[in-house]
Amino acid sequence: MAEGSYNQFCPVAMAAEILCTRWTMVLLRELVAGSSRFNELRRGVPRMSPALLSKRLKDLEDAGIVERRPVRGGEAISEYALTPAGRDLQPVIEAVGVWGQKWVETNASLEKLDPSLLMWDMRRNIDPSPMPDSRSTIQVIFSDQPEARRNWWLIVQQGADVDLCSVDPGFDVDLYLATDLRTMTEIWMGYVGADAAKADGRLMVTGSRRLERDLKTWFGLSPFAKVDKLVA
Template sequence: MPNAGYKQFCPVAMAAEILCTRWTVLVIRELIAGSTRFNDLRRGVPKMSRTLLAQRLRELEEQGIVARRAIPGDRIHSEYRLTDAGRDLLPVVEAFGRWGQKWVESRISLRNLDPSLLMWDMRRNIDPAPLPPRRAVVQFRYPELPPAQRDFWMVVEPSGEVDLCSDDPGFEVDLMVTTDLRTMTAIWMGLTTVRAERARIAFDGDGAIAARMQTWLGLSPFATAERAAS
C-alpha cells in the first residue's frame, strides 16, 4: 500500500489506508461474489488493467485480507480467496452498495453502461428454478451496440450451472430478448421492472420463459434496497 498514509492512529484512518486505494473495494466485492480466478476477477472489473489488478491482489495478500493458493493440477494459475479478515468485510461492502443504491441519483449511475459487466453480474445472480428442468438458452441482444458487443447467450444447465457466452455456443435458443442496454441495466439495478419496460423489450421464443423473466433474471444484490426520495 502507499507509504504516505494518513498518519493517524484512528481505526477508520488505518482501515482507509488499506481499503480506499483505487479499485480495492471493487476487487473485494468480486471476491465476496465468489470469483477466485484472476480472469474471472477481471470480468468483474473490466476497465481495470491486468497489472493493477495483480498489484492490488498482492497488496491485499500482504495485508492478510486475501490468500493465494495453488490450484491442484495447474502449475501456472492460482486462486484467490478471502481470509477471515477479508470475509469480515462483507457487511462493509454491503453497506457501500446499500448507500449507493439509496443516495446516488439513478441518472448518474446509468451513465456508466457496460454490457459485459452487466451480463457477468446477471449470470452470477440468475435463479435457475423458474426455468425448465433442462438446458435453457436465453440470448440477449442490444441492437444499438457494435456487433462485437451486441449479443450474449446465457446457458443454464439442469444442474443450475450458468455459463455466459459472447460467441454463439451453438445450442438452440429458447428465448431471444431484444432491448436497449440502458433499459436492461435499469431493470438489473431494480430501478424498474420487466413489466414496466415491456414496450421496450421484444421477446422471440418460449412464452413461458418470457413471462417469468422477472423471477429468473439475475438482479443486483441491492435491487431491493431502499432508495431515498428525489
C-alpha cells in the same frame, strides 16, 4: 500496501489506507460475490488493467485479506480466497452498496453503462431451479451497441454454473431478450420493472413461453435492487 499514509492512528484512517486505493473496493466486491480466479475477477472489473489487478491482489495478500491457493490439478493456476479478515469485510461492502443505491442519483449511475459488467452480474444471479432440466440458452441483444458488444448468450443448466458467452456458442436459442443497454441496466438495478419495460416497448421477450412466463423467478436482480432510492 498504502500508496499514501494519513499518518493517523484512528482505525478509520488505518483501514482507509488499505481499502481506499483505486479499484480495491470494487475488487473486494467481486471476491465477496464469489469470483476466485484471475480471469473471473477480470470479467468483474473489465476496465481494470491486468497489471493493476495483479498488484491489488498482491496488496490484499500482504494485508492478510486475501490468500492465494493453487488449484488442484491445474498447472500454475491459482485461485484467490478471502481470509477471515476478508470475509469480515462483506457487511462493509454491502453497506457501501446500499448507501450508493439510496443516495447516488439515478442518472449519475446510468451514465456509466457497461454491457460486459452488466452481463457478468446478471449471469451470477440467474436461478436455474425454476428452469427446465435441459440446457436453456438465452440470448440478450442490446440494440444500441456496436456489433462486437451487441449479442450475449447465457447458457443455463441444472447443477452447473451459468456460462456467459460474447461469441455465439452455436446452441439453439430458447429465449431472446432484446432491449437497449440503459433499459436492461434499469431493470437489473430495480429502477423499472421488466413488465413495465415490456409494456412500453423497451423490452422485447420472445421464445419459450415457459421461460417468458417464469422470467421473474429465474431472472435475479441486483442484490441492491430492493433498496429504495432516496434521491431521484
